[in-house]
Amino acid sequence: MIIKMGLGMRISARVIAVGMVLAALAVEALAASDVRSVRLWRAPDNTRLVFDLSGPVKHSVFTLTSPNRIVVDITGAKSMTGFDGLALANTPITGVRSAQRGPEELRVVIDLSAPVTPKSFTLAPNQQYGDRLVVDLFDQGADTQPSLPDTTVASAPPVPVTPTQAPTKLVPVPNGKRDIVIAIDAGHGGEDPGALSPVKGQYEKHVTLAIAKELQRQINAEKGFRGELVRTGDYFIPLRKRTEIARKKGADLFVSIHADAAPRAAAFGASVYALSDRGATSETARWLADSENQSDLIGGAGNVSLDDKDRMLAGVLLDLSMTASLSSSLNVGNKVLTNMGRITPLHKRRVEQAGFMVLKSPDIPSILVETGFISNPNEARKLASASHQQALARSITSGAKQFFQQNPPPGTYVAWLRDTGKIAQGPRDHVVSSGESLALIAQRYQVSLAALRSANNLKSDVIKVGQTLQVPATALAAQP
Template sequence: MTQRRVLLQAAAGTLLFTLVPIAASAKTANMVAVRMWPAEEYTRVTLESDAPLQYKHFFVRSAKPLRLVVDIEGLALTEGLRRQIADVKADDPYVAAIRVGQHSPGVVRLVMDLKTEVKPEVFLLKPFGDYQYRLVFDIYPEHPRDPVGRILAGMAEDDDPMGDLLGEASSTDGDPLGDIIAGLGKDTSPPKAAEKPKSTAGASKPASKKSPKLIIVVDPGHGGEDPGAIGRRGTKEKTVVLAIGKRLAQLINAEPNMRAIMTRSSDHFVSLGGRVQIARRAKAHLLVSIHADAWVKSTARGSSVFALSQKGATSAAARWLAKSQNESDLIGGVNIANVDKAVASVLVDMTSSWTIGYSLSLGSAVLGEMKRINRLHKAQVEQAGFAVLKGQGIPSILVETAFISNPEEEKLLKSSAHQNKLARAILTGIKKQLAADPTILNS
């Protein structure tokens, strides 16, 4: 094995970012696909091939714009590869353009023109599921944006998302929980105007600067490299659950004493640990993870709600579903070498019997509303070891809105009207549970 060090001769300011050994390949690798996932948090560029790629990457800082250069040995530069690169739409905050060329015999050079200073993470993924070998570039900004921090900063002056909820009486009878509970119990149906957040904001009575907020994390499953289940008409789970999640977040934010924080608001991958970290940083009171089920038989149908189990799954189907959902990191692609140990550690079971009990009650309330708009797959809340619920330490439910593998339900999931019904049903269930048992407000 030899090691090559190549710098651009004309770039006096070139900084070699990393160097990996390059060995003669046993055979030429063929590019299967080139994909790009733009997002505010980071941009992911994935090169999928039928054999492992030998590569090195470095910055050309003297160039304008700043460039990230990737040299790949043993890759054939074909017209197909040129078209794959040309098809990539670099409409994101960090990458202005991508181009490819034959740098030298046996070496293909990929150049990314950057819009700003970045900190890329580069790693290889072995074949898993439907994917072959993947070379992944996660391009993070030099100065990361913090959407969770911005939301929390707008909610309260201090670090407590509940503001002065327990510090002052907010109702005439001296009960500090009075106002928020009263607001939850008067009408368990979200206002129709909530479908149009702009007009609702003007019509609703705004909360005061120190008004208490119940923080609900809305977690649309999958995203980016991880499509989730795929319907027979090609509908992707990640797409419909993101649409439902956005509608639910809009409805929640239309409530004067609630605030929604989404784990993702675009088509990009968020690891299970990353989802947990968002909820913990937000000091959330509830988490709702949204999914769309699938089964080998297209006749399977109906909505389901799941909570975490400390004693194993309540059914074989629940155990299978939890296993498939927990494989999201392997499908979406996580840089294992750089996983924050603190984040990884929160995926252990942090729940208490009270948390699970409240989750089951919350799930029952949501299930009761779901049956008004769709058949139920199971009449009771099921339980299994879902990692995204396990690491929260707060009441959390996973809602399987419908079977995307069922053609009729796949069609419903794509419908804006049905997405609204699903979002309303979830929020109505949350409000009914909070009105029946407000103890979560003290957590």
């Protein structure tokens, strides 16, 4: 009995000792995290603070009034950086200060000039950053999106870009007809730099914004068209919110601008993507979907899932699935791709598609334009060139204009021009999507089945998904 008790006591003592060591290690690991730097971005309706950490932490956030301030308590951290370098202009923040409340708790106080609504979350390390604590301060009652200066802190300088202040449309559209609105989404931004270039200081987020602003300038120069930027500066917008912004602006077309990347530096060429409700059409499409989808995870919206097998996919093409009219998307995508092929090499000579679950009924034709491979040194230098940015924007403008001249939305100035015979109603292309029949297509375009068969040399009414049909020039405009 004595031996057994002694042995049991020795085992218990060892267990307790091991437990104490593990507990001590856990405390030490938690206390070892340092705040290495703080970055700030101003968006139209919120301000984002990102605390770069040496390891994981726990935190809590609460608000105080008289005066307004936000308090962030970070457990397991100590500050090793100052806040004096933060660019606080055009933000509700008047100052940021910190104090060590104990060896394991740092308190950060954010002084405010106006009330805000805070939201916070932590992010695990990725290929660009280590552990991070993100604090978003949302303005109260912010409904507009003013053009704001870049307030990036501790970020690489942007690529030299074309002067990009898009002109205000000065000439009103006659007869009370509205403009065709094209929403231009510059991929990535803020905390999410996108793909990295071998050219020093070049990030995808800067290249896409430069091309987007040039595209807006060119579209606004076309009578009857108006370009609207989804992102006007270097700040992060969750992917789902991008199409919400486009919808609020009354967009007739959503164009997302990106610069591709691949494991092989030799990969080159531009691509155009549209949504597919069936499998991806190439391994490139699958790779793109997976890599682009990480931006929402970087921004903290990592709870989106497509199905039981691919829970981490939540990206640009998924977002397009909520808004894309597939047939029109393929149509306009083909026209954009054809025009791009005249000024730059193409990675694929057809519109690529990636398969995602459709989450909503589509209402806006949407395409994703990969302007080139930023991972390729030669293409990276071209993408930084103002002349190449202008040429890329011109090819997208031309493709969109050709599409809408053939398929103008009712009530627009371009539709009025077509209906009054001021522009030709030449033959149009229609890309067959899932569920369509030849009879339904003929009915949509108000043309006879015989005319549709004749224009396409069809011996029967059998058509295939993805097949391009030519709609005869005598057809009326399609009604959406």
